[in-house]
Amino acid sequence: MSSALELIALPGIPMVRAGDDIAALIIAALGSRELSAGDVIVVAQKIISKAEGRTVDLATVTPSVQAEKLAAEVGKDPRLVEVVLSESTCVVRSRPNLIIVQHRLGFVMANAGVDQSNVAPADGVHRVLLLPRDPDGSAERLRRALQQRYGVEIGVIISDSFGRAWRRGTCGIAIGAAGLPSLIDLRGRPDLFGRTLEVSIIGFADEIAAAASLLQGQAAEAQPIVLVRGLSWTAPAAAAADLVRPIEEDLFR
Amino acid sequence: MSSALELIALPGIPMVRAGDDIAALIIAALGSRELSAGDVIVVAQKIISKAEGRTVDLATVTPSVQAEKLAAEVGKDPRLVEVVLSESTCVVRSRPNLIIVQHRLGFVMANAGVDQSNVAPADGVHRVLLLPRDPDGSAERLRRALQQRYGVEIGVIISDSFGRAWRRGTCGIAIGAAGLPSLIDLRGRPDLFGRTLEVSIIGFADEIAAAASLLQGQAAEAQPIVLVRGLSWTAPAAAAADLVRPIEEDLFR
Numbered sequence: 001m002s003s004a005l006e007l008i009a010l011p012g013i014p015m016v017r018a019g020d021d022i023a024a025l026i027i028a029a030l031g032s033r034e035l036s037a038g039d040v041i042v043v044a045q046k047i048i049s050k051a052e053g054r055t056v057d058l059a060t061v062t063p064s065v066q067a068e069k070l071a072a073e074v075g076k077d078p079r080l081v082e083v084v085l086s087e088s089t090c091v092v093r094s095r096p097n098l099i100i101v102q103h104r105l106g107f108v109m110a111n112a113g114v115d116q117s118n119v120a121p122a123d124g125v126h127r128v129l130l131l132p133r134d135p136d137g138s139a140e141r142l143r144r145a146l147q148q149r150y151g152v153e154i155g156v157i158i159s160d161s162f163g164r165a166w167r168r169g170t171c172g173i174a175i176g177a178a179g180l181p182s183l184i185d186l187r188g189r190p191d192l193f194g195r196t197l198e199v200s201i202i203g204f205a206d207e208i209a210a211a212a213s214l215l216q217g218q219a220a221e222a223q224p225i226v227l228v229r230g231l232s233w234t235a236p237a238a239a240a241a242d243l244v245r246p247i248e249e250d251l252f253r
Numbered sequence: 254m255s256s257a258l259e260l261i262a263l264p265g266i267p268m269v270r271a272g273d274d275i276a277a278l279i280i281a282a283l284g285s286r287e288l289s290a291g292d293v294i295v296v297a298q299k300i301i302s303k304a305e306g307r308t309v310d311l312a313t314v315t316p317s318v319q320a321e322k323l324a325a326e327v328g329k330d331p332r333l334v335e336v337v338l339s340e341s342t343c344v345v346r347s348r349p350n351l352i353i354v355q356h357r358l359g360f361v362m363a364n365a366g367v368d369q370s371n372v373a374p375a376d377g378v379h380r381v382l383l384l385p386r387d388p389d390g391s392a393e394r395l396r397r398a399l400q401q402r403y404g405v406e407i408g409v410i411i412s413d414s415f416g417r418a419w420r421r422g423t424c425g426i427a428i429g430a431a432g433l434p435s436l437i438d439l440r441g442r443p444d445l446f447g448r449t450l451e452v453s454i455i456g457f458a459d460e461i462a463a464a465a466s467l468l469q470g471q472a473a474e475a476q477p478i479v480l481v482r483g484l485s486w487t488a489p490a491a492a493a494a495d496l497v498r499p500i501e502e503d504l505f506r
Contacts, residue, residue, distance in 0.1 A: 001470050005260040093504045100504070108419035161455070165418040165505040166361035166498050167426065169436045169456030171463065183422045202414070202466075203422030210424065211464030213455075214484065217254050230260075231467065245421050251346045251353070252418040252505045 005230040009215040009223035016224075018053035023145035026225060035146065040155040040231055042212035044224035045131060045175055046115065048138050048158055054130040056083050074099055080114065080128060087112035087130055092253060103131065106244035107175065109162055132158065135176025136239040143178040155180030155231075158240070159209035159216070165252060172213025174205035174240040181205075181235035182242045204233065205240055258483040262468040262476035269477075271306035276398035279478060288399060293408040293484055295465035297477035298384060298428055299368065301391050301411050307383040309336050327352055333367065333381060340365035340383055345506060356384065359497035360428065362415055385411065388429025389492035396431040408433030408484075411493070412462035412469070418505060425466025427458035427493040434458075434488035435495045457486065458493055 010029035016022070026041060035041075049055075063071065063078035067085055071078035074094050081099070085091075088101035092108055103112045113131040132138045135158040143156040158176030163169075174182060186200035212226035247253070263282035269275070279294060288294075302308075316324065316331035320338055324331035328349050338344075341354035345361055354365045366384040385391045388411040396409040411429030416422075427435060439453035465479035500506070 001262075001476065002468055003262045003264065003476065005258075005464070005467060007258040007260075007464075009254075009256045011256065095504070164456070164498075166503065167456060167459060167496050168498050168502075169454045169459065169496060171424070171456045171459050173420065201422045203417070203420060203424045204467075206420060206422065206424050207463040207467050210460040211258070211260075211467065214258060214457075214460050214464065215255055223254065223256065243420050243422060245417075245419050249421075250419060251348070 002230050002232050005211070005228065007211060007215055008227045008229070010225040010227060013047070013223070013225055016047040016050040018050065018055070020051045022048060022051050023142055023149070026142075026146065027149055029225065030227075035150040035152055035154055035227075036229065037152040037154070038229075038231060039152075040157060040180060040208055040228040041142070041146065042157045042159050042209060042216075042226045042228060043139075043142065044216050045113070045135065045158050045160040046129065047224045048132045048135070048176075049129050052132055052138070054132060055127045056130065058083070058126040058128060070094060070099065080116070083128060083130070084112045084114050087114060105131070105135070105175070106241070107162070113160065113175075131160070131175065136178065136241055137176075139176035139178035139240070147179075153179060155237070157205055157209055157212070159212055161213060172206075172209040172211070172216070174209040174243060177205045177238075177240040179237050180208075180231075181233055182238050182240050184233065184235050203243060206243060255483045255485050258464070258481065260464060260468055261480045261482070263478040263480060266300070266476070266478055269300040269303040271303065271308070273304045275301060275304050276395055276402070279395075279399065280402055282478065283480075288403040288405055288407050288480075289482065290405040290407070291482075291484060291486075292405075293410060293433060293461055293481040294395070294399065295410045295412050295462060295469075295479045295481060296392075296395065297469050298366070298388065298411055298413040299382065300477045301385045301388070301429075302382050305385055305391070307385060308380045309383065311336070311379040311381060323347060323352065333369070336381060336383070337365045337367050340367060358384070358388070358428070359494070360415070366413065366428075384413070384428065389431065389494055390429075392429035392431035392493070400432075406432060408490070410458055410462055410465070412465055414466060425459075425462040425464070425469070427462040427496060430458045430491075430493040432490050433461075433484075434486055434491050435493050436491065437486060437488050456496060459496060 058079040061079040063082040067082035068078045071081040093100040115129045139156040156178045157174045160175045161170040182205040184202040184204045311332040314332040316335040320335035321331045324334040346353040368382045392409040409431045410427045413428045414423040435458040437455040437457045
């Protein structure tokens with residue numbers, strides 16, 4: 001097990017626009033710094049979504065009857081609610097000013113991750129930002145580009161901030177991952193007295209994302225990319241989709 | 254905002270026994286290293302509980318009728334279930350091999366945190382470990398002892414690993430905190446384009462605990478104490494009790 005970790009927010013990351021190459025941007029921000037085997041790059045979802053052009057201009061959205069009805073119930077813009085519903089498989093809970101859905105990728109989250117903050121405003125245009133289409137795929141493409149440049153095996157995480165059912169405040173989590181195990185399963189390993197550990201599947205990628213979030217902050221474009229050094233793992237790499245609890249295990253829907 | 258963090262697992266922490274002085278143990282493990290203002294010490298719940306003598310010998314436990322009934326339903330030792338219930342205000346969900354309760358401190362968690370692993374076995378004695386009686390109080394006592402020794406303002410977190418409703422795997426969280434804000438409320442701060450951030454209360458102490466968990470591992474006594482350097486905050490200190498979502502806000506009970 002590692003005995004020390006270092007987290008470094010990469011400096012000077014510019015505003016990201018649709019079509020920007022995030023790998024090139026990371027390589028530029030790393031400057032003369034090389035990546036080492038086992039390094040993990042954590043990238044805030046927001047800049048991946050922007051680079052992938054995942055913005056919607058609400059002026060182009062026509063809300064459905066269902067969206068109009070839910071919008072009236074929660075007190076939100078019906079066009080925004082339409083976008084939220086279009087990104088979701090179902091509404092899990094709704095209350096005034098709150099919509100919790102199951103996102104099409106399985107995440108149980110507020111507003112399907114549709115975000116109005118930190119999107120550059122333009123004249124009369126009200127744009128919102130959606131989650132990346134396939135965050136595990138985005139992480140994998142980024143991992144390949146960085147490995148090609150640096151010639152070492154690294155991990156990449158696409159992070160977001162989620163609320164929790166029974167805890168106040170948000171925590172960083174991994175919505176995409178590549179090159180590292182999202183979960184580490186210690187079941188069957190002996191504890192310090194040689195007995196078998198009972199409950200011990202660790203949300204490894206989520207814990208890394210939470211750590212990086214301490215540097216990313218919430219206005220996540222100031223320091224959206226964090227380099228994590230010193231981690232170690234032996235389990236095979238697995239995508240962040242593994243972190244989504246299957247619905248048949250869900251006791252709280 | 255910080256631009257770099259360093260996490261160091263303190264080396265050579267011995268097995269902890271009831272009555273041990275955790276502050277003295279941290280000071281010994283720090284050796285010639287001084288603490289600086291803003292440093293945060295994260296201590297795994299398990300060694301706090303052990304030092305506080307929070308063990309129960311199951312041979313001394315007589316299960317109630319309610320415990321017998323629930324034990325039959327979930328397939329666990331009725332004496333263990335009795336201890337779980339004695340630490341809880343209510344059972345939130347139960348299934349074969351699973352009891353999720355509201356702990357007397359408000360945490361919604363499996364088995365009320367009652368743990369059978371990593372407790373030293375003795376002849377014919379089957380001991381289990383409970384959460385500290387008052388983890389915020391434990392953190393505050395530790396903070397005072399360390400500040401007295403080092404003469405600087407530091408933070409202390411008592412960490413545990415919790416499961417999540419809709420995510421697989423556990424994540425480190427803060428069950429006790431002192432000297433730092435458990436939540437950081439960014440509401441009302443402008444985003445990068447001068448608009449107001451919508452949802453932005455950060456589970457600061459939970460994110461720190463998750464980061465430390467990457468070094469603590471799950472067999473948490475090997476590296477139970479982690480020093481975190483480089484964090485910064487301006488909000489006033491507030492206990493980890495603030496991280497518990499009040500029941501009137503709970504949509505998933």
